[in-house]
Amino acid sequence: xxxxxxxxxxxxxxxxxxxxxxxxxxxxxxxxxxxxxxxxxxxxxxxxxxxxxxxxxxxxxxxxxxxxxxxxxxxxxxxxxxxxxxxxxxxxxxxxxxxxxxxxxxxxxxxxxxxxxxxxxxxxxxxxxxxxxxxxxxxxxxxxxxxxxxxxxxxxxxxxxxxxxxxxxxxxxxxxxxxxxxxxxxxxxxxxxxxxxxxxxxxxxxxxxxxxxxxxxxxxxxxxxxxxxxxxxxxxxxxxxxxxxxxxxxxxxxxxxxxxxxxxxxxxxxxxxxxxxxxxxxxxxxxxxxxxxxxxxxxxxxxxxxxxxxxxxxxxxxxxxxxxxxxxxxxxxxxxxxxxxxxxxxxxxxxxxxxxxxxxxxxxxxxxxxxxxxxxxxxxxxxxxxxxxxxxxxxxxxxxxxxxxxxxxxxxxxxxxxxxxxxxxxxxxxxxxxxxxxxxxxxxxxxxxxxxxxxxxxxxxxxxxxxxxxxxxxxxxxxxxxxxxxxxxxxxxxxxxxxxxxxxxxxxxxxxxxxxxxxxxxxxxxxxxxxxxxxxxxxxxxxxxxxxxxxxxxxxxxxxxxxxxxxxxxxxxxxxxxxxxxxxxxxxxxxxxxxxxxxxxxxxxxxxxxxxxxxxxxxxxxxxxxxxxxxxxxxxxxxxxxxxxxxxxxxxxxxxxxxxxxxxxxxxxxxxxxxxxxxxxxxxxxxxxxxxxxxxxxxxxx
Numbered sequence: 098x099x100x101x102x103x104x105x106x107x108x109x110x111x112x113x114x115x116x117x118x119x120x121x122x123x124x125x126x127x128x129x130x131x132x133x134x135x136x137x138x139x140x141x142x143x144x145x146x147x148x149x150x151x152x153x154x155x156x157x158x159x160x161x162x163x164x165x166x167x168x169x170x171x172x173x174x175x176x177x178x179x180x181x182x183x184x185x186x187x188x189x190x191x192x193x194x195x196x197x198x199x200x201x202x203x204x205x206x207x208x209x210x211x212x213x214x215x216x217x218x219x220x221x222x223x224x225x226x227x228x229x230x231x232x233x234x235x236x237x238x239x240x241x242x243x244x245x246x247x248x249x250x251x252x253x254x255x256x257x258x259x260x261x262x263x264x265x266x267x268x269x270x271x272x273x274x275x276x277x278x279x280x281x282x283x284x285x286x287x288x289x290x291x292x293x294x295x296x297x298x299x300x301x302x303x304x305x306x307x308x309x310x311x312x313x314x315x316x317x318x319x320x321x322x323x324x325x326x327x328x329x330x331x332x333x334x335x336x337x338x339x340x341x342x343x344x345x346x347x348x349x350x351x352x353x354x355x356x357x358x359x360x361x362x363x364x365x366x367x368x369x370x371x372x373x374x375x376x377x378x379x380x381x382x383x384x385x386x387x388x389x390x391x392x393x394x395x396x397x398x399x400x401x402x403x404x405x406x407x408x409x410x411x412x413x414x415x416x417x418x419x420x421x422x423x424x425x426x427x428x429x430x431x432x433x434x435x436x437x438x439x440x441x442x443x444x445x446x447x448x449x450x451x452x453x454x455x456x457x458x459x460x461x462x463x464x465x466x467x468x469x470x471x472x473x474x475x476x477x478x479x480x481x482x483x484x485x486x487x488x489x490x491x492x493x494x495x496x497x498x499x500x501x502x503x504x505x506x507x508x509x510x511x512x513x514x515x516x517x518x519x520x521x522x523x524x525x526x527x528x529x530x531x532x533x534x535x536x537x538x539x540x541x542x543x544x545x546x547x548x549x550x551x552x553x554x555x556x557x558x559x560x561x562x563x564x565x566x567x568x569x570x571x572x573x574x575x576x577x578x579x580x581x582x583x584x585x586x587x588x589x590x591x592x593x594x595x596x597x598x599x600x601x602x603x604x605x606x607x608x609x610x611x612x613x614x615x616x617x618x619x620x621x622x623x624x625x626x627x628x629x630x631x632x633x634x635x636x637x638x639x640x641x642x643x644x645x646x647x648x649x650x651x652x653x654x655x656x657x658x659x660x661x662x663x664x665x666x667x668x669x670x671x672x673x674x675x676x677x678x679x680x681x682x683x684x685x686x687x688x689x690x691x692x693x694x695x696x697x698x699x700x701x702x703x704x705x706x707x708x709x710x711x712x713x714x715x716x717x718x719x720x721x722x723x724x725x726x727x728x729x730x731x732x733x734x735x736x737x738x739x740x741x742x743x744x745x746x747x748x749x750x751x752x753x754x755x756x757x758x759x760x761x762x763x764x765x766x767x768x769x770x771x772x773x774x775x776x777x778x779x780x781x782x783x784x785x786x787x788x789x790x791x792x793x794x795x796x797x798x799x
Contacts, residue, residue, distance in 0.1 A: 104145075108206040111138060112199060115358075119195060122360065131359045134202065136374070140164030142205035147444060151436045155283050159381050160445075163427040166351070166374065166420070167452035172197060173350035174455075177327050187325035189350065191357045198358070229281060233288040236263060240292035244299035244677055251681040253667065256296055260664045263289055264655050267400055271393065271647050279392040283380055286399050290379045293409040293662070294372040300677045303700050304364050304730055306693035309414025311367065312729040313339055314348040319363060319733055321349045322356055329504040335735060337515075340508025344501065347420035347456035367416055375412065375419040379403050381426035385433060386624050389581045397650055398623040401561060404658040405619065407612045410675075418613070421457030424449045425464055426620065432468075432484045433585055446489055454497045458509040459609050461497050463617060466595070468493065471587045480583050516608040523604030536611035537600055550671045554660035560653045565622050568629030569593055592621035626650075689757040690765050693726035698791020699755040703732035705787050706753060706794055718744060719753040720764050727755060741766045744779050746797075752783060754793040 115134050118127035140161035144152070149160065173189065176197055180188035187193070236259060243255030270277040270285055277285065298305070306312050317339060321327045327349050343349060352366045361370075379399045387395035402408065412419055431437065431445045454461045469490050475482045501510040530543060539555070546552040572581070572589065581589070599606045599614055606614060630653075631646045638645065659665050663675030673679035676692060688694045706712075706728070717737035719728055728734045732753075738744070741764075746752055754773075758764050762773040783795040 102210065105206050105210040108138065108142075108202065112202055116195070116199065119191070119358065119360075128359045128361060131355075132370070135169060135198070135355065135358060136165050137161050138165070139168050139198070139202060139205070140166075142202065142209060143168065145209045146205060147441050148438075149441060150438070155380060155384055156430070156434075159377060159384060159427060159430065162374070162377055163423060163449060163452075166423065167448050168201075169198075169354055170346045170351050170452055170455060171448075172201065173354050174327075174346060177350065180326075189321065189327065189353045189357065190325040194354055194357050226278075226281070229277065230284065233266065233281070233284055236266075236288040236292035237295055240294075240296035241299050244296050247677060247680065248300050248302075253678045253681075256677055257664065257667070259292060259296065260659070260662050263292065264658060267658075268651060268655065270396060271651060282392055282396045283383065285396065286379050286383055286403075287376055289400070290376040290403050290408075291373065293403060294376060294413065295369075296677050297409050298368045298372055298413055300680065301695060302364070302697065303695040304367055305413065305676065305695065306726055307410045307414040308691055308693065309411055310342070311414040311416060312693070312726050313342045313735075314416050315363075315367060315730045316733060316735060317342045318348050318352050318367075319730075322353045322363060325353075325357075327353075330506055337508050337511060339735070340505040341458060341512050342417075344505040344509045345417045345456055345458070347417045351420065352416075368413075371416050371419050372413065374423060378419075378422045378426050381423070381430055382620060382623070385426070385429050385585075388433070389585060390624050390627060393647075394624065394627045397627050397647075397654070400658070401626050401654060402619050402623045404654065404661050405616060406661045406663075407616050411610075411612060412616070415613070417457045418460060421453055421460040422617075424453040424456060425460055425617075428453065428464065429588075429620070433582070435582075442484065443489070447492065450493045451496055454493070454500050458501060458513065460617070461493075462513060465490075465493055465497060467588060467591055470591045470594075471584055474587045474590070475583060478583075482584050484584060520602065520604045520608060524602075526603045529603070537606050548671055550660075550666060550669060554665070557653060557657040557660060561626050561657060564626040564629035564633070564653070566625075566629065567632050568625030568627070569622075570629075571632030571635075572625065572628055589621050589625065592618050596622070685757060685761045685763065686765060686770070689755070689761075690722045693722060695727045695731070696756050696791065698760075698789055699723065699727045699757075700731045701789055702753065702755070702787065702792030702794060703727045703730075703734075706751070707732040707734065709787075710751060714749075716747070716750040717753060718746060718750060720755065720758060720766065722757065722765060723753060723755040728753060739766055740764050740776070740779070741769070741771075744776070746779060746783060748797050750796065752780065752795045754795070756791045759793055760791055 111130060111134060114126065115130040117123070118130055137158075138161075140163060141157075143164040144157070144160055152160065173194070176185075176193060177188045180186075180193070185193050239255055239259040239262070243253070243259055246255050247253045266277075266285070267289070270282070297307075304311055304315060320331075327346075329344070331343070352363075352371075355361075355366050355370055356363055359366075359370075379402055382402060383395050383399045386398050390398070428446065428449045431442055431449060437445070453464060468485055472482065472485050472487065472490055475485075498510065501507065501513070546555060569589070572586070596615075596618055599611060627646075627650060630650045634642060634646050634649060656665075663673045663678050665671075666673040667675065667678040670682075673683070674687070676683070676688065676694065680688065680694075703723075706717075712732075712734055717724075717728070717734055718740050719737055721739045724734075724737045724739060728737065740752070740758075758773055764771045764773055764776060780795055783797060785793055785795050787794040
């Protein structure tokens with residue numbers, strides 16, 4: 098039987114399995130078959146139709162997944178916009194989506210078979226060490242079980258063991274080539290990444306914002322999902338912030354498709370599927386970096402990237418950025434991989450560009466800044482790039498600004514202008530260090546350290562930053578064995594320039610947040626840490642000693658990881674910011690207030706409120722944390738009044754009290770904090786209309 102015949106039969110079997118599982122709603126089978134079809138199979142067909150050549154296994158996974166997710170976004174948009182032609186009232190509901198996607202997959206499979214299209218896949222060394230595969234595969238399981246065990250029993254022993262095991266396996270992977278061969282590195286990276294992501298996301302049955310934007314993201318998703326239709330202007334009346342969220346298809350149409358086909362709880366689309374997709378990012382970076390610095394150095398660089406705490410905390414509250422980063426790294430692979438045919442490079446660039454633009458506006462602006470800077474720099478240096486051309490940059494620019502201007506009443510475009518104006522106004526404070534923001538000052542060592550353990554943690558962070566600087570110097574003066582192509586070198590230079598701008602230009606870091614900026618810049622700067630260590634060893638010893646380089650990097654990166662994961666802070670019982678490790682002893686204001694932690698009591702109260710009250714015609718009162726987090730996500734209530742000691746509750750008004758107010762008896766308001774008993778006069782004339790032991794709802798009964 099030919100390869101194409103096997104492919105067609107496999108595709109027909111998987112599609113038939115999905116259709117039957119959906120029609121009969123067979124648990125597990127529906128979710129697994131649906132995820133494979135939506136996230137991999139559609140893209141695999143696209144790869145074959147485009148006749149991609151010379152892909153290794155990792156590139157096959159990356160491009161198949163990237164094309165699948167991008168085409169899901171594009172197909173969902175087309176179905177949504179042209180549904181009126183077929184008189185489909187709910188275009189993003191199950192039946193229209195399943196029908197269209199099944200037709201696409203079947204048509205593509207038949208085309209691949211009829212035209213006898215084959216793709217040359219480079220043969221990798223087989224993974225022969227089953228014991229190693231089992232050990233590495235246990236990491237995500239430990240992350241999930243450990244988080245659930247911590248959530249239910251308040252015991253973090255499994256998670257602590259998982260973090261130690263990651264450290265040990267990383268050391269073994271670096272020092273013992275025979276124990277962990279290089280063909281195991283992609284599996285190593287994936288299991289490390291997904292274990293860290295899941296140990297944070299599975300700590301609660303509900304979404305944890307981690308102080309980020311997921312509350313608004315989840316609200317716009319739920320609005321689209323419940324109405325089974327996306328409107329580019331429907332949420333504009335809710336304000337600029339919600340308008341620009343609504344313009345991002347990565348948090349509107351994409352999760353709606355997954356929810357409809359897989360039939361899973363909306364929260365778990367964000368908590369489980371998006372982190373799984375996000376784990377492709379470190380794999381893509383490894384693929385880019387190993388071309389220039391080798392597989393082992395690339396593995397070390399990826400470990401630095403995933404060790405940075407925002408990767409598995411803050412990013413979980415930024416779902417549109419998680420999806421966008423997949424397309425960002427795929428665009429880098431597309432632009433930097435020499436073996437891609439020119440026509441395939443252009444097609445891939447166009448598809449991933451549209452997906453990036455419709456996934457996250459800030460990341461799209463950053464990518465435009467990078468590729469336009471590289472194009473101009475190479476033109477000035479008279480070394481024009483064959484991979485990055487003027488038409489490609491113009492295409493990206495046009496798509497970006499057309500989309501941002503003509504969706505959600507230009508909310509995304511107006512936000513970009515607003516951020517630019519903010520930075521311009523901050524220039525008058527150029528000589529005021531505080532205008533850079535606390536995170537920049539902390540990174541520069543200016544901000545005060547709260548404890549000796551924080552000081553030690555910062556020292557290891559400063560070492561990684563110093564290595565990056567040395568690596569950049571060594572790369573610039575050609576004093577390292579690493580040699581990179583023109584485009585990648587200029588990408589690295591632009592990243593260093595942007596990092597300096599974030600430090601020097603007042604207010605610039607605050608437009609996105611310095612931790613998010615640094616996370617993105619590590620796409621280019623993380624390899625410099627490894628190069629810097631090699632450069633330092635070479636300066637000190639006057640000869641290349643690979644083992645010394647590895648030892649130096651491990652001495653820095655292992656403690657760096659343990660501090661970033663808050664492992665050390667938990668062990669010594671110092672103040673910890675890790676919900677998975679330290680939730681049981683965290684300050685409740687930090688847990689519920691800053692991080693926006695949602696428990697069952699608060700979520701049930703918010704859901705009861707939305708189901709039993711006239712939300713649109715009722716005035717709501719709650720503490721600021723509850724308004725921003727639980728009421729927005731699980732009550733779909735985005736407007737309300739903050740409780741304070743001067744609150745006067747009128748008729749036709751409702752007071753929502755969360756776990757923070759009822760169980761812990763505190764009500765935060767800005768920088769103020771009251772005990773619930775201190776503001777009890779607010780509730781004197783109110784009746785309790787709902788209570789579950791953790792949250793309460795009070796109002797005037799007629």
